[in-house]
Amino acid sequence: MTPRIERFLTKYLGPMLPKLEDREDVIAQTISKLWRRRESFNVQGVAAWYSYVATTGRRCGLSKLGQSQPVDLDEEIPAGEWTAVDTLAQFADDRRRLYDAADQLWLCVDPEMSPIERKRRLLAAQLVYLDGIAVKDVGEYLGGETSTRSEIDSWLASESTLLDLAYHKLLWENRALTAHLLQPEKPIRRAELTWWVSQAEKRTPGLAPNGMTWDEVAVIVWRYQFGMLTERILQRAGNLDAQFVDDVLRRAESRMPYAESASQLASCFSASWIRSAPLKNTGLWKRLVFQYWVQFELPQKQILHRTQSAAAIAGKTITEGMLNVWLSNGRLFVQLARYAKEAGV
């Protein structure tokens, strides 16, 4: 349980204690306090427990910041919100279940469909729409499972498969994005990326294979693979100035693959006479935003960067205000909790 509480507090106390060393001290103090008071906690559910942990953590944090006077934290979860917290807390030990529920809610994935079946359908769609395999041949690529032509046709026209296809095309995990930004023409492979990262970390002098300096490579890796803010990059690098880092990042932003991915999807849907409009489906964009928020822990500004230009290709508008409502005001959490409760996920 302790590692879980540590991770929880590391995230929860982040805004209050930006310095990692301070946070670690406070977390150790909080855990010790929780242990000493374990007898006094009256178990009322997972949400109540984490609320208790959070409040204890904040009190220790305030004490660390020198506020020795007792403070009324006013952090009790409002009565109408306990259900949402409790419902989502049920997913706390199983990330896969959380994402499955999100897929069902926003990508219309059939809850009864097995994971293998879903992945096979998605692969068929990727091979046909993105990789140019003919529909009549795609059955040969699906790992030995035989499917009829009419079955494959129905998958390729299904709204949920198309949403799944768009979601996977538009979501770039950190390493894939870094690999693309380092060498857009022929993105480096995962194994090669490890070597590039090690060279960049060592601050190897001279040029990387793509003609960038290793300093430029390091900045891209630190930002896009490890999510460091500019201040942290400057601390880490020592000899780089803010102007250099900003220039590298600005050039990288111009190579972002999101709009191009959306254009490719739009073209293949249009060429295949897809009547539905998966890219216009708000559920797709909510699912992407949710994933960037929960899995990649990106700030809203970066999520906006990753979705806005792609959505614009489909004529959808995503604004800062919209993300504020979805994320900071918890609307996505409420929708997911409501769905999970009603569907019994």
Add this chain to the structure above:
Amino acid sequence: MNFEENELSGHTVDLIDALLTSMHTEPMVEVSEDELVRFAFGWANDEEIEGVLTALNQSPELRQQLIQVRGSLNTAHARSEQVNGFLEHAVNVAVAAFSSLEKGLAAWKADFESELVVRHSLKALADRSRTSPSRLAFSRSQTCLAELEFNEATSKFSAEVTKDGCLEIWGELHPDHWADGKEVRLEIVDEVLGSIPVGSAPLIDGKWKVVVREFGPWDAGVLPANKFRLQFVDELPKPEFGDLVARTEDGTLVLIPLLTPPIMGSGLLRLQIQCDEAFRTRYGRLVLHLSFNAGPLTIPLRAWEVADLPSDGQLIAPIPSSLEGPLPKAALALSMRRIALYQT
């Protein structure tokens, strides 16, 4: 239950946010070239298939690799179609398939396959037994210590899936049958799956334990105790190598026991099957076809009239390959038809 609001207070959002992001992150799925080749050939098991599919869904580069692997089979196929001659077509397809087989074989290990068979068989058995809860031997969710006598010598028989994904099956013999130091073998005995050795273990204080590694998570739940047999190793008949499954024209599956594993060498494939008098009498009017199976391609190798099968069950078929060594059973297909489509 109530969701009175569509939005949440800042504190609640921070709490949920920290709660969800503190979950363990799933590691990225890494797929080896071996696994990809097995998938392309249609030889992967369910666990592997799910891993490879996940990786293929995530990686355009891996999909390109899959297309190349499949292409190595299809190129010769397409070229031969243009020739428009059946013989050349067949030869080209067969040669191409066997060329790819070399790669496939490098990816295949005998140990891997035998473990795979055991895992599959246990799961298949459990799947078929779902409707017969009275025959529950054990389940994943609980360590069920149902003391079922699955043969007269056994007093206990139970199992569980451990945290690290192994299936442990253990038992205890009646004191009358204690023979410390002897080795016992647990096997599945089933009319559909045939006889499949699960594993062997020494007997200590009358107790034994067989472990099936990498069994993985399992939700199926039940296994019928009466489908298992425990035997002393020194009392076992000569080793078997499982069965080949032959499909008849009406779709019936016939299990044909293998007495030796399929071995390639000197341009020939050799295997020995059990074809006793009862088998010859029952299927004497049919022709047994042996084919090589590589994904969607099926390459006919040879056919025999069942009535004229060699008395020792030794089957020898020429192959267009100079490869030497064992061939996975999954690469072979048997069928039985009323007439010979081809004969060598």
